[in-house]
Amino acid sequence: MIYLRRRFSRVAPIAMAIALVTALLECVITPTNTFEETARANIAGLRAFTVIAPARQAEFDRSWRERLEHDPSIEAQVPVRALWVRYPMVIGEAYCPLLLADEMRVREIAERAGLRLVAGRYPDNNHPGVVLHQGVARARKLAVGSRFGTWVDPDDTTPGVYIVQGLLGGDARIAVGTTGSSLFEAFLSARAPGYTLLYPRTGAKARMDRMLREARVGGEPAFQVIDEAYMNERARKALANVPVLVNFTALSTSIVVALIVALLALVAFQARQEEFALRLAIGQRQSHLLLELALESGVLALGSWMVGIAVGWLALYSYDILVFEPRGFLVRLYDLRPLVASALLPLVSVLASVVALGARLYRMDPVAILQRHE
Amino acid sequence: MSTPLLEARDVWLEYRDGTRAAKALRGVSLELAAGQSLGIMGPSGSGKSSLLLVLAGLRAPTRGSVRLGGVEWPSNPGANADRRRRQVGFVFQESFLVPHLTLRENARLQAASRPAVERVTSLAESLGIRALLDELPGRISAGERQRGGILRALVNDPLLILADEPTSSLDHETGLEVVDLLWRCAGDAALVICSHDPSMLERANRVLHLRDGVLSGNAPAES
Numbered sequence: 349m350i351y352l353r354r355r356f357s358r359v360a361p362i363a364m365a366i367a368l369v370t371a372l373l374e375c376v377i378t379p380t381n382t383f384e385e386t387a388r389a390n391i392a393g394l395r396a397f398t399v400i401a402p403a404r405q406a407e408f409d410r411s412w413r414e415r416l417e418h419d420p421s422i423e424a425q426v427p428v429r430a431l432w433v434r435y436p437m438v439i440g441e442a443y444c445p446l447l448l449a450d451e452m453r454v455r456e457i458a459e460r461a462g463l464r465l466v467a468g469r470y471p472d473n474n475h476p477g478v479v480l481h482q483g484v485a486r487a488r489k490l491a492v493g494s495r496f497g498t499w500v501d502p503d504d505t506t507p508g509v510y511i512v513q514g515l516l517g518g519d520a521r522i523a524v525g526t527t528g529s530s531l532f533e534a535f536l537s538a539r540a541p542g543y544t545l546l547y548p549r550t551g552a553k554a555r556m557d558r559m560l561r562e563a564r565v566g567g568e569p570a571f572q573v574i575d576e577a578y579m580n581e582r583a584r585k586a587l588a589n590v591p592v593l594v595n596f597t598a599l600s601t602s603i604v605v606a607l608i609v610a611l612l613a614l615v616a617f618q619a620r621q622e623e624f625a626l627r628l629a630i631g632q633r634q635s636h637l638l639l640e641l642a643l644e645s646g647v648l649a650l651g652s653w654m655v656g657i658a659v660g661w662l663a664l665y666s667y668d669i670l671v672f673e674p675r676g677f678l679v680r681l682y683d684l685r686p687l688v689a690s691a692l693l694p695l696v697s698v699l700a701s702v703v704a705l706g707a708r709l710y711r712m713d714p715v716a717i718l719q720r721h722e
Numbered sequence: 723m724s725t726p727l728l729e730a731r732d733v734w735l736e737y738r739d740g741t742r743a744a745k746a747l748r749g750v751s752l753e754l755a756a757g758q759s760l761g762i763m764g765p766s767g768s769g770k771s772s773l774l775l776v777l778a779g780l781r782a783p784t785r786g787s788v789r790l791g792g793v794e795w796p797s798n799p800g801a802n803a804d805r806r807r808r809q810v811g812f813v814f815q816e817s818f819l820v821p822h823l824t825l826r827e828n829a830r831l832q833a834a835s836r837p838a839v840e841r842v843t844s845l846a847e848s849l850g851i852r853a854l855l856d857e858l859p860g861r862i863s864a865g866e867r868q869r870g871g872i873l874r875a876l877v878n879d880p881l882l883i884l885a886d887e888p889t890s891s892l893d894h895e896t897g898l899e900v901v902d903l904l905w906r907c908a909g910d911a912a913l914v915i916c917s918h919d920p921s922m923l924e925r926a927n928r929v930l931h932l933r934d935g936v937l938s939g940n941a942p943a944e945s
Contacts, residue, residue, distance in 0.1 A: 630832045633804070634803075
């Protein structure tokens with residue numbers, strides 16, 4: 349340890365290599381959580397309500413409607429038309445749900461989902477349009493008064509045209525709007541599937557979702573149920589291969605860096621060759637010296653790794669403010685995955701260094717080295 | 723002569739370089755009792771350093787044996803590390819102090835027990851370097867560094883002290899001071915000093931001459 353304190357400049361290249369590559373790994377791995385975070389945000393509205401449609405009928409028949417009305421776990425039923433608003437991600441695109449309902453319901457749906465109006469106004473029949481999550485608006489470069497939809501841009505995926513009347517803030521990324529004029533409603537009914545939003549009574553969401561899943565007609569599910577669990581499972585399957593990429597990146601980087609660190613450790617060892625020759629000559633054991641080297645390598649690698657994590661986090665924090673947020677990219681800065689993945693780096697580096705230094709130490713002829721010096 | 727502490731019997735040492743072999747020692751035998759000192763003189767390349775390495779157990783003789791305290795050094799120098807650390811103090815031509823350690827830390831490298839660690843300060847006092855114990859070797863003079871080397875060699879109160887040309891990098895006056903310190907601090911240890919300067923060996927009980935690996939002469943040194 350004394351060597352690290354008094355001759356740090358000799359091992360600084362090792363510390364730099366580990367710290368910089370750790371920071372690099374953190375900066376590469378952390379933003380991949382944007383896929384999970386975006387999926388989570390797009391799903392978050394479903395914590396407040398569940399979306400259903402009849403599984404085998406065009407519309408609910410009277411008996412089902414009555415059964416739902418009398419179910420003790422359900423507070424209200426809200427008919428909606430559901431579409432998607434496409435927006436760019438770091439790689440590829442995401443879709444946030446656009447729920448179109450009666451003007452009286454727009455604010456209620458947004459507030460149920462835990463959102464608040466941060467700019468503009470809620471749409472009504474005099475001001476038809478949508479309120480959109482501000483993150484989605486930033487990603488789409490939309491502002492209050494902007495218009496989007498296939499009538500504005502044929503490449504868009506949302507049929508029709510929608511004026512952004514307001515922006516929403518909060519966790520859930522959804523858009524809520526009015527169905528507009530009867531002419532537009534007719535257009536929507538042809539292109540936007542009809543769903544029913546079910547508001548649960550307080551504390552009854554799980555019971556309501558279970559009832560909906562267990563409901564049967566002729567032994568088959570009665571409803572298409574789009575709830576939080578269903579969407580989470582879909583997201584989990586869609587993102588199942590992200591760890592493959594992360595793990596491969598971490599492993600291959602760790603191995604390459606470990607070899608570089610081992611070479612740098614050998615160079616540093618060369619500078620201390622006489623010290624070790626002397627210590628062997630005066631009767632210190634090889635195993636004692638190797639343990640000391642292993643401890644030094646371990647402390648150096650761990651310290652450098654921690655510095656790398658801090659540097660990487662600061663870089664990510666700055667990049668989040670300057671680049672990710674203005675583009676509406678959701679990135680979770682407090683992510684354990686880069687820590688776990690980059691933890692391989694100091695471990696493999698110490699292992700490679702100890703093996704390389706051990707081989708050198710056990711082959712060393714201390715007398716020859718001391719005599720060469722004399 | 724009393725019971726020998728150090729005993730070398732018909733020691734041969736051969737260095738091999740591929741198919742070529744060079745004999746550094748040819749049938750060297752010597753005995754030394756505790757508290758006695760032996761000076762070894764010889765020109766450069768005569769085998770003085772090789773002899774000390776064999777006596778210290780750092781090189782295994784090609785033939786013959788070396789016993790310290792009645793126990794023979796094993797043929798693998800790595801196997802006797804603990805014993806060498808406790809029983810042998812080696813003063814090198816150069817001080818060979820670890821540059822990033824203070825004199826105190828350098829001395830502790832060899833200290834094999836708590837009493838040895840505690841002895842560092844009092845021993846440094848006798849060597850006149852107590853005030854320098856917390857200095858790094860790069861900040862003190864060559865003579866002071868060599869005293870630091872002696873401090874390290876003596877810290878365990880060893881049975882045998884070996885000094886290989888300990889004054890070669892010092893001026894004559896400082897060299898004499900250093901050798902004088904060695905003699906004063908050696909106590910009951912057996913002391914072997916190699917030098918090409920006869921004045922450094924004046925106080926030795928005996929002085930032997932080494933030439934081409936052959937030891938000759940067995941008389942007390944003339945004062």
